[in-house]
Amino acid sequence: MRKISIILMFLLVLGMGIIPDWHQTYTKTPIYSPNVQMVHSNINGTEPIFIDPLGDAFPNEDLWKIWVSHNESYLMFAVQIAGWFNETSDNYIWAMINVDNATGANISVCSFLVDYAIGVIFDIEGICMVFSDSNNQSNSFIPESSAELTPTTGYFSYSDHTLEFGYRLKAYHISNASGAVGFLNISLDQIVNLQFYSGLSESYGSPKDQAPDLDVGFLTYQVLASAPPPAPTLDPLGTPEPILPISHNGIISLSWTKVFSAAVYYLYWNTSIITTVGSLTPIATLSENTYVDTLTTNGSYYYAVVAANSAGISNLSNCEGVQVLLTAPRPPTLYPITPNPTIDATIDLLWGTLEEADTYLVYRGTFPINSTEGQIPIASVKDTNFSDTVLSNGIYYYAIIAENIWGSSPLSNCESVKVILSYEPPTLNPLSPEIDADGIIQLSWSAPNALPTYYIYRHNMPITNTCVLTLSPIANTTELTFNDTIDQNGIYYYAIVAGDEYRNSSISNCEWVTVAIPPPAPVLNPIHGSLSRWSLAYLSWNNTSPNVTLYYIYRNMSVIDTVIGLCPIATTSSIAFMDNLTSEGTYYYVVVASDGWANSSLSNCESFTAEIPIIPQGDPYTAAIIALLLSVVGLSALLVYWHSRRNSKTVTQIKKDLEDYWY
Secondary structure, three states: OHHHHHHHHHHHHHHHOOOOOOOOOOOOOOOOOOOOOOOOOOHHHOEEEEOOOOOOOOHHHOEEEEEEEEOOOEEEEEEEEOOOOOOOOOEEEEEEEEOOOOOOOOEEEOOEEEOEEEEEEEEOOEEEEEEOOOOOOOOOOOOOOEEEEOOOOOOEEOOOOEEEEEEEEOOOEEOOOOOOEEOEOOOOOEEEEEEEEEEEOOOOOOOEOOOOOOOOEEEEEEEOOOOOOOOOOEOOOOOOOOOOOEEOOOEEEEEEOOOOOOOEEEEEEEOOOOOOOOOOOOOEEEOOOEEEEEOOOOEEEEEEEEEEEOOEEOOOOOOEEEEEOOOOOOOOOEOOOOOOOEOOOEEEEEEOOOOOOOEEEEEEEOOOOOOOOOOOOOEEEOOOEEEEEOOOOEEEEEEEEEEEOOEEOOOOOOEEEEEOOOOOOOEEOOOOOOEEOOOEEEEEEEOOOOOOEEEEEEEOOOOOOOHHHHOOOOEEEOOOEEEEEOOOOEEEEEEEEEEOOOOEOOOOOOEEEEEOOOOOOOOEOOOEOOOOOOOEEEEEEOOOOOOOOEEEEEEEOOOOOOOOOOOOOEEEOOOEEEEEOOOOEEEEEEEEEEOOOOEOOOOOOEEEEEOOOOOOOOOHHHHHHHHHHHHHHHHHHHHHHHHHHHOOOOHHHHHHHHHHHHO
16 A cells, blocks of 8 residues: 555656656766776666655655666666765665565565665765675675775765665675575566665664655666667678688578677578668577578578667668588598507597588598498498597508588598507416327417417426517417427426517416327347346347437236336336346346336337256366356357347347357
8 A cells, every 4th residue: 555655646746746857867977986897877778767756844855866777787776865864873775676566575674575675874984885685685786795885986976965886687696604695686678666765763674754854765667778779790600712601501500799688689581681671571589699590502691680679679780691502511631640659449530520511431441541432431420520449459541421411522531540559468278288298288368359469488487578578489370279289398388478560468377388298119129048048138129219318127927018016127228138037937028218207108028038057066167167158158149249239130140159059
């Protein structure tokens, strides 16, 4: 009811003509200091809106004029007081806003519930500006919650008793140490309720109706531009080539300067330069200052834009043109690949953007790419970049082809990169059996990824990363297995290195094997001296291998086909042996050869029959003579035997000589 009565009284006052300057144009130069950020000098947006419509017992002390000015950032108030702003504590003027044109719901100021409030209060030290709500402040242009208004800052004019203060629009502002944030959330063309209140009080919330009694005023004010907006500026559509920019895809991206007093923008299109829009129809009505147009026919096209608000339409913007050439894309430009060489398996490709291209085909090869005939692209992408992954070292070549609905471009330039990967070492499996009897060593390993070449190293000592530098691989293979052949017994160590001509891994684990190839079995010659009165068995055999170091001689009273359970009667490093038998009988012999690593199988089995000669009894001289003769004959027979072997005489002759002697 109070609001309605105030408005009625306000209309009554106007009708009586008591305030003749209510409708007059009143402009005022802002009084703020140049170093204070206050943007509200738009003359078209400044007008007197309130001259004390109520009246009271002290009219000379009332608010005299109030101006409201605004732009995209600020809503400003300039309040002129008819009399002097008395230097009395708690003399104040409040500007309060309700954004829904009804009773506010945010804060209570001077017994009024409002949404936003900002106050100018006189204190002992001078005029200050304070916010009414410390947790939802109204975002004045003043940086602190209170600041002195003095002649030096320019917020208060002593000459005409004018105060200036205001709000930021839609601008966040840190309000206090607790970090609370508030803002005046109103915009152009929004209707708000402005309420001004002034008076003298001992406290902000309890106004007293005493001198100087400055009355309460209400007014509904529409925050909008009071004049048509200025013309926007349309951005160029590209670089002239040479007259107009050229579009190869028909997609035209338009933008223009934002006019803050504009409510909408009208965008126009024509095939000739636009100097007026009288006969044209807008192709778009926009609230933003950007637009993307799509053209499907070759030719020259021109664009212009105007801004509009409730007060009218701006002048025409500048005119910008573009030439549309819809063809197959031009060849892309592939940029040099970096780093080069690379130790990374990921190859990052980048090429120049073509506005006419819809997709790009990526080609890779191990030779320079001069043609894509017979090749399949490794990727088709929309972007102008691609990351390729390779698994092995080498030099890789790349090229790009652009495509759209009108065709494919020629091949781009070809770029190459050398890949030098850091390979993980293979894992060599344990060698089995640990003691190998045939000299064929079967190697196998695993690798973390497929690698081109594996180098096999063998040594008679454990292989390390240091000693491998002094070795040469015995073989290389692209497989994960290898068979090595060894003909010399001993302990052998193996390791594998993965790599190629560019880079190698460290060595694998080292595994070892003992090679113990048995030497060939000896061939035992027929045993000589097998005479009825002969007790010395002379054995000889061939030397089957130069690596044999020892022979084991076995003897038994039956044919020998195994030496299990037998002990050798002797060992020798020569190829002959003489066995002195003391008992008559038939004896069987075999020989086993050894090279220190393994034993041969059994030789052939040969026999010898021993018969001990009978010596006459009672004649010591005869016995001595017989013993001497036996010794001489035995030694002679042995020498003849060795001589016959050396001179290829047959053992048969030796046997015959001995038989002749005895018989």
